[in-house]
Structures are given as structure tokens and as C-alpha cells.
Amino acid sequence: MTAQRTLVLLKPDAVQRGLRGEILRRIEAKGYDILALAQRTATSEELAAHYAEHEGKPFYPGLVEYMGAAPLVAIVAEGVNVIPGFRSLAGATNPTEAAPGTIRGDLACEQDLPVIQNLVHGSDSEESSAREIAIWFPELG
Numbered sequence: 001m002t003a004q005r006t007l008v009l010l011k012p013d014a015v016q017r018g019l020r021g022e023i024l025r026r027i028e029a030k031g032y033d034i035l036a037l038a039q040r041t042a043t044s045e046e047l048a049a050h051y052a053e054h055e056g057k058p059f060y061p062g063l064v065e066y067m068g069a070a071p072l073v074a075i076v077a078e079g080v081n082v083i084p085g086f087r088s089l090a091g092a093t094n095p096t097e098a099a100p101g102t103i104r105g106d107l108a109c110e111q112d113l114p115v116i117q118n119l120v121h122g123s124d125s126e127e128s129s130a131r132e133i134a135i136w137f138p139e140l141g
């Protein structure tokens with residue numbers, strides 16, 4: 001059992017749809033602690049750093065446009081195995097494939113857009129979590 005921290009983003013579609021409370025409720029109800037939380041519009045520098053692994057992919061321009069067009073909420077959550085645990089809460093990347101009971105499965109549906117809008121991001125490994133927390137909350141580094 002390992003206490004971990006993960007970087008969660010409530011993406012602009014979650015903010016615009018008024019789902020901040022519902023998603024935070026699920027994170028807290030699961031038993032994870034919210035260590036830091038900030039709402040702001042992401043800069044292009046933050047998004048380029050955050051999504052560096054996707055640069056060059058066909059959906060990359062749409063992804064950074066979607067993520068930077070309106071405010072998002074950045075969160076650091078803490079708990080035992082919170083990195084895989086939050087990914088389970090979030091569900092599969094494509095909302096159509098996300099299981100019922102997950103954030104994406106319950107609250108998102110596929111759109112006819114070049115980028116998948118799916119409400120949340122969660123770090124996928126300890127290495128990603130450390131890198132992403134340093135981007136969004138440098139003071140916690």
C-alpha cells in the first residue's frame with residue numbers, strides 16, 4: 001500500500017456543464033483527500049508541457065484548443081493508490097466505452113468533434129504525477 005498524489009483536471013467541459021461539485025463529490029466519497037485546488041484558464045505553455053506526449057498526433061491541435069478555451073480546475077488528490085484509483089473512477093478515455101458508474105461513463109457522451117471531450121484528466125503513473133503536479137502546482141514540488 002502506497003500513499004500517492006495524483007494530478008486531476010476538471011476539464012473545461014466539466015466546468016461549463018456545472019459538474020465540478022459532482023466530480024469532487026465522487027473523489028471525496030471514494031475517500032481521497034483534496035490537497036490543492038485552483039480554477040484558471042490554462043496557458044499554452046502549461047498545455048504544451050502537460051500534453052507533450054501527444055504533440056504531433058492528429059487530435060493534438062484540437063486538444064490544446066479545447067483545454068485552453070475556458071477555465072479548468074486543477075486538483076492534487078492524495079490517497080493510497082490514488083493514481084490507478086482515480087483512473088478507475090474516471091473510466092475509459094472514450095465516453096462511449098467508459099463503464100457505467102464511472103465519471104465519464106455516467107456524465108459524458110461522445111461528441112462529433114475532432115477531440116474527445118471527457119470531463120477529467122488523471123495522471124497515469126507516479127512519474128507523470130510528479131511531472132504534472134510540478135506544471136500545475138510548482139509550489140508543491
Ligand code: IDP
Nearest residue numbers: 059063092093114115116117118120121122124
Ligand atoms: P486519458 O485522458 O484517458 O489519459 P490520453 O490518451 O492521455 O487519455 O489522451 C489525452 C486526451 O486526449 C484524452 O483525455 C482525450 O481528451 C484526447 N484524446 C485521446 N485520444 C484521442 C483520440 O483518439 N481522438 C480524439 N481525442 C483523443
